[in-house]
Amino acid sequence: MKKAIGVVSLALLLMTAACSNNSSTSSAGSTSTINVFAAASLTDAFTKIGDDYQAANAGTKVIFNFGSSTDLATSIGSEGTADVFASASGAAMDTVQSAPGVSDRQNFATNSLVIITPPDNPANIQSIKDLGNPGVKLVLAADSVPVGDYAREALKNAGVSNAAMKNVVSNESDDAATVAKVTSGDADAAIVYTSDVAAATGNQVHSVPIEDQYQVIATYPIAVVTGGANATGASSFVAYVMGSAGQTTLRTFGFGPPPTS
Amino acid sequence: MRRRLPLPFLVLAGIGAAFVVLPLVALVVRVPWGSAREALSGIGASTALRLSLEVSLAATAISVLIGVPLAWILARVAFPGRALLRALVVLPIVLPPVVGGIGLLQALGRRGIVGRWLYDAFGIQLTFTTAGAIIATTFVAMPLVILATEGGLRGLDDRYERAAAALGGSPWYVMRRVTLPMIGPQLAAGAVLTWARALGEFGATITFAGNLAGRTQTLPLAVYQARELDPGGAVLLSLVLVFLSLIVLIALRGRVTGAA
Numbered sequence: 236m237k238k239a240i241g242v243v244s245l246a247l248l249l250m251t252a253a254c255s256n257n258s259s260t261s262s263a264g265s266t267s268t269i270n271v272f273a274a275a276s277l278t279d280a281f282t283k284i285g286d287d288y289q290a291a292n293a294g295t296k297v298i299f300n301f302g303s304s305t306d307l308a309t310s311i312g313s314e315g316t317a318d319v320f321a322s323a324s325g326a327a328m329d330t331v332q333s334a335p336g337v338s339d340r341q342n343f344a345t346n347s348l349v350i351i352t353p354p355d356n357p358a359n360i361q362s363i364k365d366l367g368n369p370g371v372k373l374v375l376a377a378d379s380v381p382v383g384d385y386a387r388e389a390l391k392n393a394g395v396s397n398a399a400m401k402n403v404v405s406n407e408s409d410d411a412a413t414v415a416k417v418t419s420g421d422a423d424a425a426i427v428y429t430s431d432v433a434a435a436t437g438n439q440v441h442s443v444p445i446e447d448q449y450q451v452i453a454t455y456p457i458a459v460v461t462g463g464a465n466a467t468g469a470s471s472f473v474a475y476v477m478g479s480a481g482q483t484t485l486r487t488f489g490f491g492p493p494p495t496s
Numbered sequence: 497m498r499r500r501l502p503l504p505f506l507v508l509a510g511i512g513a514a515f516v517v518l519p520l521v522a523l524v525v526r527v528p529w530g531s532a533r534e535a536l537s538g539i540g541a542s543t544a545l546r547l548s549l550e551v552s553l554a555a556t557a558i559s560v561l562i563g564v565p566l567a568w569i570l571a572r573v574a575f576p577g578r579a580l581l582r583a584l585v586v587l588p589i590v591l592p593p594v595v596g597g598i599g600l601l602q603a604l605g606r607r608g609i610v611g612r613w614l615y616d617a618f619g620i621q622l623t624f625t626t627a628g629a630i631i632a633t634t635f636v637a638m639p640l641v642i643l644a645t646e647g648g649l650r651g652l653d654d655r656y657e658r659a660a661a662a663l664g665g666s667p668w669y670v671m672r673r674v675t676l677p678m679i680g681p682q683l684a685a686g687a688v689l690t691w692a693r694a695l696g697e698f699g700a701t702i703t704f705a706g707n708l709a710g711r712t713q714t715l716p717l718a719v720y721q722a723r724e725l726d727p728g729g730a731v732l733l734s735l736v737l738v739f740l741s742l743i744v745l746i747a748l749r750g751r752v753t754g755a756a
Contacts (some may be wrong), residue, residue, distance in 0.1 A: 305724045353607075372624060374706070379724040404624035405706025406713075406721065416706065420607035421623040 268296045269468040270316055272307045274323035274455065275409040276346060276382065276428045280488035281321065287484065288475050295468060303380045303409045304328075311335070311460060318463035319472050321455065323428075324381035328456045336461035343476050344455040345491035346428040348382075348389050350443040351417050358423035363389060363445045366424060367398030374422040376413045377406035383413075385451040386426035392449040414440070428453065433489030454494055523735050528728040535729040543710050544718035545736070547626070551701075551714055552637075552694035554630045559638035559690045564683065567645035582646075586639040596635050597703025604631065605704070628705035629712045637694040644686025648679035685748055692744040696737065 273281050278301045285297040300307065300317070304327035311317045311331050320337065322328040323346070331337055352360050358371045366373055367390075376383030383406065390399045404422065407413040414431050416422040418439045432442045457476055459469040475481050482492065528535060536542070570582050588596055604611040604622050614620040622628040656678065660670045676683070698716040705712040707721065715737055723730040 303724065309724060309727065372621075377707070377721055377724075379721065403708065404711075405708050407707065408702070408720065419601050419605050419623075421601065421605050421621070 266294050266296055267465055267468050268298055269318050269465050269472050270298050270300065270463065271319040271321065271472065272300045272311060272317040273321040274304045274307070274381070275301050275411050276323055276430055277301065277321055277455075278411070280430065280485050280490060283488070284476060284481050284484050287480060288472060292471070297472065305379050305381065317460045318465045318469035319457065320460050321457040321476070323453055323455055324384070325454065325456055327381065328458060331460060332458070337458035338461060339470060339473055340456055340458035341477065342454050342493040343457045344485050344493055346430050346453045346455065347491065348385055348426055348445050348451055349429045349432055350424055350426055350445060351414065351432060351440040352424045352443065353417060353420045354439070354441050356441050360424050360443050362443070363393045363449050364395050366390065366402065367395030371402045372404045372421070372423040373399060373402040374405045374407060374413055374416040374425040375403055376410055377408065380409055381453060382410045382428055385453055389426060389445055389449050389451045392451070430489035452491070520738060523731055523738060526731050527735055528732065531728065532732055535726065535732050540709050540718065541733055541736070544713055544715045547710065547713065548695060548715040551626065551629050551633055552691055555633040555637055555694040556687055556691040558630070558634045559641045560687050563638045563642045564645050567642045568649065570642070571646045571649035585642055588636050589639045593636050593697065593699030594703050597632060597700040600632055600635060600700065600704040623704060624706045624708065624712065626711055629701050629714065632700035632704040633694045633697040636697050636700050637690045640693055641683070641686035641690040644682045644689065645679060648682030649675070652678055688744055688748055692741050695740060
């Protein structure tokens with residue numbers, strides 16, 4: 236029996252050794268990889284930036300992991316596989332900054348909020364205040380997700396928070412899932428990022444602007460994650476996003492320039 | 497007499513067992529026992545648990561109600577396309593649940609091919625409702641009771657039924673008094689498995705019905721939402737699900753695994 240246990244643990248050891256060996260060769264091989272964890276709202280813009288970056292830096296592969304910034308911040312803390320973190324909120328970046336730590340943190344983009352409805356606008360939404368009208372089926376991202384948090388702030392600014400919260404029929408896990416509930420035609424309205432509308436192809440959604448006085452602007456920070464396998468590549472990617480090529484692409488996808496302060 | 501097992505076999509079996517058990521042990525180890533009460537109330541665990549029981553029991557009842565007759569037809573009636581229909585009705589077992597959810601949206605959503613008509617004619621919208629969560633859960637869980645019942649019917653010695661019919665029993669009488677009692681154990685096991693699967697359903701529900709506490713947020717959805725801001729609560733809630741499922745499997749006393 237003792238012998239059997241010994242063999243089992245040996246086999247497990249070999250298996251884990253083989254696995255970890257695998258992953259280290261792939262990152263230390265002739266092609267270098269940069270693991271970028273980025274907010275779901277950046278999916279289209281960063282995919283384009285990643286392609287451009289790879290074209291400009293032969294032999295470098297950019298691997299993205301898109302998701303809710305809060306979720307990504309949690310997994311960076313527990314997994315430690317990210318080289319770069321691009322967040323939709325300062326709070327999520329603060330989490331990573333406290334552990335495992337970041338360097339070269341800077342704001343690289345802004346995103347405003349917009350109301351989206353199905354193309355025929357069944358609940359006749361003309362202003363953010365209409366989201367408090369009785370019977371409107373409103374979908375928001377969950378309050379743990381940055382865009383969900385910002386949306387609740389905008390509703391508060393407009394003074395319709397209580398009424399609108401009663402209209403919420405679903406709390407979605409990220410902005411893409413939120414948009415999907417409107418494109419399917421099941422929700423009457425949702426509040427998402429302006430960049431999400433730029434990403435939604437064709438005329439699947441109708442957008443209703445949020446008045447300036449109620450608007451919430453999300454500021455996106457990016458940083459090199461401490462302890463990543465490819466610090467050099469990470470800095471170079473961050474520089475590329477901050478540079479004119481990266482910024483032009485971000486503008487194309489509906490993001491605003493970083494705040495000048 | 498003790499049989500000697502080949503050592504490599506034992507090793508592989510040991511890895512297999514460790515692989516399954518380790519994550520469960522990790523959940524127990526990582527549970528924040530000290531703050532368990534606050535963590536559970538903070539994420540609305542009791543609301544989610546109550547809704548989960550409602551949704552899973554309703555889905556099981558519907559699955560038995562419409563799944564058993566379907567299994568019957570599949571087992572007893574020869575018709576063209578039977579093999580295809582059998583494959584289709586058990587497809588949700590292997591399908592990613594999110595695919596089922598998208599399919600349901602296209603069929604029963606407010607703009608779906610049937611849902612559009614429901615909405616225009618009766619003002620009924622299934623998405624974002626508890627009924628919608630029950631439908632999504634039924635879609636995913638029903639194949640288990642169908643498979644179990646059909647298996648029971650196929651393994652049945654039909655001489656008892658023929659004898660009952662020959663003695664003058666009507667088809668309905670034979671079904672109720674002879675066939676159903678004989679396949680009872682398989683049917684019950686299938687229903688309990690369906691319930692266990694229903695309890696764990698996530699993908700189809702969140703895709704089709706959305707996620708709202710008290711209405712569509714079942715336990716798995718509550719775990720998923722809690723994992724971002726309250727990982728400890730998510731671990732705790734996961735453990736609740738693990739124990740519920742474990743109780744179900746133990747209650748089946750080996751009927752699923754085939755052990756006595």
